[in-house]
Amino acid sequence: MATLKIENLYVEVEGKQILKDFNLTMNTGEIHALMGPNGTGKSTLAQAIMGHPLYHVTGGKVWLDDQNILELSVDERARLGLFQAVQYPSEIPGITNAEFLKAAINARRDEDDPMAVMDFIAKLDEKMKLLDMPEEMAERYLNEGFSGGEKKRNEILQLLMIEPQFAILDEIDSGLDIDALQVVAHGINSMRGKDFGALIITHYQRLLNYIEPDYVHIVMDGRIVKNGGPELALHVENEGYQQIIESLQLHHQLEE
Ligand SMILES: Nc1ncnc2c1ncn2[C@@H]1O[C@H](COP(=O)(O)OP(=O)(O)O)[C@@H](O)[C@H]1O
Numbered sequence: 691m692a693t694l695k696i697e698n699l700y701v702e703v704e705g706k707q708i709l710k711d712f713n714l715t716m717n718t719g720e721i722h723a724l725m726g727p728n729g730t731g732k733s734t735l736a737q738a739i740m741g742h743p744l745y746h747v748t749g750g751k752v753w754l755d756d757q758n759i760l761e762l763s764v765d766e767r768a769r770l771g772l773f774q775a776v777q778y779p780s781e782i783p784g785i786t787n788a789e790f791l792k793a794a795i796n797a798r799r800d801e802d803d804p805m806a807v808m809d810f811i812a813k814l815d816e817k818m819k820l821l822d823m824p825e826e827m828a829e830r831y832l833n834e835g836f837s838g839g840e841k842k843r844n845e846i847l848q849l850l851m852i853e854p855q856f857a858i859l860d861e862i863d864s865g866l867d868i869d870a871l872q873v874v875a876h877g878i879n880s881m882r883g884k885d886f887g888a889l890i891i892t893h894y895q896r897l898l899n900y901i902e903p904d905y906v907h908i909v910m911d912g913r914i915v916k917n918g919g920p921e922l923a924l925h926v927e928n929e930g931y932q933q934i935i936e937s938l939q940l941h942h943q944l945e946e
């Protein structure tokens with residue numbers, strides 16, 4: 691079992707403090723959902739963990755087992771088994787999807803041990819079928835001209851091909867119709883197992899109807915304010931974030 695532990699993390703973006711004393715621990719074998727209103731720092735967390743240069747860590751640590759990954763380059767973090775599906779995937783003209791995937795897989799393997807071509811093709815074929823993707827998408831340029839839903843599906847294709855230890859999936863459900871949502875959920879569920887952990891970042895509860903999380907965390911104003919199980923996501927769906935804010939404030943007042 692591996693553990694990803696975010697400890698007292700502070701992150702600044704463009705001179706603004708976004709994450710404040712953020713704490714979260716997850717193990718392989720677990721699916722965590724991170725929910726919260728827009729602009730509360732969910733994507734900031736994902737970017738900081740993966741090492742995006744715009745997101746400055748001003749305090750705290752992120753441990754993958756006994757290694758503080760904040761000391762590592764982006765590539766080293768990926769090689770250790772971290773994967774990020776970004777909220778807004780970029781288009782890369784000139785590189786086909788298949789070329790990109792092959793490079794991404796081999797970048798995570800020893801230099802003298804690239805994946806055999808036949809194995810790659812067989813795996814790609816299997817995973818694209820699982821995600822209901824037409825074959826020709828392998829030869830299209832990465833995300834170029836892909837619809838919002840196709841980009842999201844493609845992020846999940848990367849996940850299934852790379853098979854990381856931990857995945858951070860940022861708003862993987864945004865812009866998906868119900869069919870695409872089910873396909874994406876099917877893909878993520880196919881990864882479930884003792885060697886895989888995921889942090890699913892979402893604004894809405896909808897995706898969690900198809901991927902039942904083990905733990906749900908509500909983030910507001912740069913930190914987790916409430917932890918629970920799947921029932922917490924349903925509570926958010928029924929009551930809205932505003933109600934949670936109010937009940938937390940009430941709590942606070944009662945304590946004082
Ligand atoms: N690249 C960026 N440049 C400037 N401000 C940013 C950037 N990324 C995030 N922020 C700011 O950080 C705050 C949190 O944003 P974000 O982490 O994207 O929230 P969420 O994903 O929860 O909607 C917002 O105020 C947002 O404007």
Ligand SMILES: [Mg+2]
Pocket residue numbers: 732733734777860861
């Ligand atoms: Mg976001």
